[in-house]
Amino acid sequence: MDLLTPYQLRQQIKTGQFQGQTSGLASGYVQCNMAIVPQSSAAEFLLFCQRNAKACPLVAVSEPGQFLLPELGLDLDLRTDLPSYRVFKQGELVDEVLDIRALWRDDLVSFLIGCSFSFEEALLAAGLEIRHISEGKNVPMYNTQLACVSAGRFSGNMVVSMRPMKPADAIRAIQICSRFPAVHGAPVHFGDPQAIGISDIRSPDYGEAVSIKPGEVPVFWACGVTPQAVIKQAKPDFCISHSPGHMLVTDLLNSSLASF
Amino acid sequence: MDLLTPYQLRQQIKTGQFQGQTSGLASGYVQCNMAIVPQSSAAEFLLFCQRNAKACPLVAVSEPGQFLLPELGLDLDLRTDLPSYRVFKQGELVDEVLDIRALWRDDLVSFLIGCSFSFEEALLAAGLEIRHISEGKNVPMYNTQLACVSAGRFSGNMVVSMRPMKPADAIRAIQICSRFPAVHGAPVHFGDPQAIGISDIRSPDYGEAVSIKPGEVPVFWACGVTPQAVIKQAKPDFCISHSPGHMLVTDLLNSSLASF
Numbered sequence: 320m321d322l323l324t325p326y327q328l329r330q331q332i333k334t335g336q337f338q339g340q341t342s343g344l345a346s347g348y349v350q351c352n353m354a355i356v357p358q359s360s361a362a363e364f365l366l367f368c369q370r371n372a373k374a375c376p377l378v379a380v381s382e383p384g385q386f387l388l389p390e391l392g393l394d395l396d397l398r399t400d401l402p403s404y405r406v407f408k409q410g411e412l413v414d415e416v417l418d419i420r421a422l423w424r425d426d427l428v429s430f431l432i433g434c435s436f437s438f439e440e441a442l443l444a445a446g447l448e449i450r451h452i453s454e455g456k457n458v459p460m461y462n463t464q465l466a467c468v469s470a471g472r473f474s475g476n477m478v479v480s481m482r483p484m485k486p487a488d489a490i491r492a493i494q495i496c497s498r499f500p501a502v503h504g505a506p507v508h509f510g511d512p513q514a515i516g517i518s519d520i521r522s523p524d525y526g527e528a529v530s531i532k533p534g535e536v537p538v539f540w541a542c543g544v545t546p547q548a549v550i551k552q553a554k555p556d557f558c559i560s561h562s563p564g565h566m567l568v569t570d571l572l573n574s575s576l577a578s579f
Numbered sequence: 580m581d582l583l584t585p586y587q588l589r590q591q592i593k594t595g596q597f598q599g600q601t602s603g604l605a606s607g608y609v610q611c612n613m614a615i616v617p618q619s620s621a622a623e624f625l626l627f628c629q630r631n632a633k634a635c636p637l638v639a640v641s642e643p644g645q646f647l648l649p650e651l652g653l654d655l656d657l658r659t660d661l662p663s664y665r666v667f668k669q670g671e672l673v674d675e676v677l678d679i680r681a682l683w684r685d686d687l688v689s690f691l692i693g694c695s696f697s698f699e700e701a702l703l704a705a706g707l708e709i710r711h712i713s714e715g716k717n718v719p720m721y722n723t724q725l726a727c728v729s730a731g732r733f734s735g736n737m738v739v740s741m742r743p744m745k746p747a748d749a750i751r752a753i754q755i756c757s758r759f760p761a762v763h764g765a766p767v768h769f770g771d772p773q774a775i776g777i778s779d780i781r782s783p784d785y786g787e788a789v790s791i792k793p794g795e796v797p798v799f800w801a802c803g804v805t806p807q808a809v810i811k812q813a814k815p816d817f818c819i820s821h822s823p824g825h826m827l828v829t830d831l832l833n834s835s836l837a838s839f
C-alpha cells in the first residue's frame with residue numbers, strides 16, 4: 320500500500336478499494352486538508368486564510384463548481400479522491416461519506432490547505448524523532464487563546480499541534496520547518512503551555528497525548544484543524560471537509576514546497 | 580563617530596585618534612574577533628576552528644607573516660587597525676597595547692572570527708529587542724559543559740552568549756540567525772541553563788547580567804570568546820588577540836554573509 324504512487328493511491332480511493340487514513344502513504348508527496356464552502360462564504364473564508372496563513376496555508380483554491388484540479392494531480396477529482404468526507408449543515412456534522420458526487424453543487428468552492436505530514440517527513444529525514452509517530456498515535460492538538468485575525472463571520476482561536484523535543488532538536492526543527500511556509504512553517508510557541516492558554520498538556524483537545532521526557536520542551540505548530548474549527552463556529556448553511564486523517568493525496572512533491 | 584565608514588574608522592584607529600570599543604560603530608559592516616598564533620600552532624588551531632564552526636566561524640585566515648588583508652578592507656593592517664590588543668605568553672596575559680608592529684613576527688598566523696554584532700544587527704532590523712543593548716550592558720556570557728571537539732592541544736568547553744526572549748521572538752531569532760552561519764548561526768540551546776552546565780544564570784562568567792522578564796526564556800548562542808578561552812588553556816608560547824569589544828572593523832557588509 321505504501322509503495323503506491325499518488326495517482327495509484329487515488330485510483331484505489333476513487334474505486335472504493337481504499338478507505339483508510341493516508342498518514343505515511345505516498346511518501347514524499349503533498350497531502351492536503353480540504354474545506355468546501357458555498358460561494359456565498361468563499362470570499363470571506365479566503366480572506367480568513369490570507370490573514371491566518373500559518374494555520375491556513377493555501378495550496379490551492381478552486382473556481383466555483385470546479386472539482387477537477389489537474390494542477391494538483393492527474394485525473395484528480397475532489398468529489399471522489401479522498402477516502403472519507405464529513406458533511407456539515409449549520410455547523411453541525413450530519414454525515415460521513417466516501418464520495419460527494421451526490422452532494423455536489425455548482426456554487427461550491429474548495430480550499431486545499433497544507434498539512435503537517437509534509438514537514439514531519441522533512442523532520443524525520445533530518446534524523447529527528449517525532450514522538451506521536453514513535454508511539455503510534457495521532458498528533459496531540461490543543462485549543463489555544465492565540466486569537467486568529469477575523470474575516471467576516473470567520474473568527475476564533477488557533478488550534479496547535481504539539482511535538483516534544485530537546486531544545487537543540489527544536490532549534491533544528493525550527494530551521495527545517497521555516498523552509499515550508501506552505502505547510503504551517505515554523506512553530507508558533509515552545510515551552511510553557513499556559514502562555515498560550517493550554518491548561519493541561521496531558522489532555523489534548525484533539526488527537527492523543529504523547530509522553531514528554533525529561534529535558535524536553537513541548538513545541539507547538541499552527542494546525543490545519545484551525546480552519547475546520549473556525550468553519551464549524553461560523554455555521555455556514557452547508558460545508559464539507561475531509562475526515563480527520565483522510566487527506567487529499569496530490570502529485571506535488573513535498574520538496575517542491577521548500578522556500579529555499 | 581558612528582557615521583564613519585569602516586575605512587574612515589580604521590584610519591582613526593591607525594592614527595591613535597580612536598581607542599574605544601567598536602560596538603555600534605560602522606553599522607552594517609562585519610566586525611571580527613582576532614586570534615594570532617605562531618605558525619607552529621596554526622595548523623592545529625585551524626583544525627579546531629573547522630571542527631567547532633559554530634563557536635569559531637572563520638571569516639579569514641592569513642598566510643604566515645601576512646598583516647595586510649585587502650580582501651577584508653582597503654589598506655587594512657592587522658597590526659594597527661584594531662583599537663586595542665592583548666598579548667599572551669604561555670597563556671598568561673602580559674600586556675595590553677594599541678599597536679602590535681613592534682611585536683610582529685614572520686611566523687604569525689592571524690585568524691579572523693565572526694562576531695555576534697553582525698547577527699544582532701539583523702535581529703534589531705527585524706524589530707526584536709536585545710536586552711543587553713536596551714540595558715546598555717555587555718552581553719552576558721557563560722562557560723558551559725558543552726564540549727568542543729578537540730584538535731591537538733586545543734580543547735575545552737564552549738562559551739555561550741545569552742539573550743532573553745519570549746518564545747515567539749526566539750523562534751524568529753532562530754530563523755534570522757540561521758541565515759548567518761559565518762557569525763555563529765542559530766542558537767545552540769534555549770531554556771534550562773543547567774541542561775548545558777550553567778548553574779546560575781544571574782552570574783555570567785564574562786560580560787554583565789541582564790534582566791529576564793516573566794514569560795521569557797534564555798536563548799544561548801555559541802560565542803567568539805570560546806577560541807580565546809581555548810587558546811589560553813592550550814598555552815602557546817606566544818599569542819595575540821583583540822581586547823574584548825575592540826574588534827577588527829572590515830569593509831564586508833553584514834548582508835554579504837547571509838546564506839540565503
